[in-house]
Amino acid sequence: MLYHRPQLLQHIRDQFVIDWHGVHGANHWARVLHHGQRIAEQRQADLLVVELFAFLHDSCRFDDYKDPLHGERGAEFAHGINGQHFHLDSQQLDNLCYAIRHHSGGEVSTNPTIQSCWDADRLDLGRVGIIPSPKFLSVEASQLIDEAFNWSISS
Template sequence: MQYREADYDRAGLLAHIERQFKVAWDGVHGINHWLRVQHYASRVGMRRGADPLVVELFALLHDSCRESERHDPLHGQRGAELAYALNGTFFSLSGHQIDLLCTAIYFHSDGLTHSDVTIQSCWDGDRMDLGRVGIQPNPKFLSKEAAVLLDELIPQSVDLNR
């Protein structure tokens, strides 16, 4: 499934996020992490039939409201609230799409799995980048498609980090 670029102002969204971002833009939860999450989640999502716009927006928004690089248990809730507030400004999602996006953001760090292919693809992308903080992703928290891609994609993350 593709989305129309007219429905999405990527540059405007990124500029907005950067202005309000409270931790280091190039830190462990910053833009480089988001781009890797987008890469991983998009690859998994293509194989699973996930909504590509929701996946991309998740990657850019899931850690955008962090107030700390360390423990920040409310960052998912704040990120979901931001995504909901920005719908209609930088992107236009249907009611179903915004529900998927907000659910994925809100619960992304709670160690859950989900039966919805879009939500799980988002979480897979985030979990596949745990190596950046020295954690090996656990296949029991990944979709079978992500677990298969893990060995293929993780070596690429070395190049994406540069």
């Protein structure tokens, strides 16, 4: 088996230090997963990497507001647990860690998997009152801005 979701989520929860139900917690991850799966299918991205990104990208935050090193910590965490709760090959792990490390930097990527991860996270900016800018999204994600924003503010 390549992936043990329940064990991974429990492991994340055991070390998670901010509010599980806060703006960077489990509800956010569920929306990121939903958006990521939709976008990744359209872009033929790696669905496993996109799913793992959803759960791991904010898993090592110390603060819901300013925490500029959370991406770095999250990438190190993901790298360290590969082989325990999921099994990625070296390219998948590189993509996952890069996406986590740089998800807050405002970059765009030509790699469909990395950009799908970033799109999924950015589409949930409505939870903090921000409408995502299409210039930071793929064409596929740009088409979901209104729907994603409405979902973010209603949940």
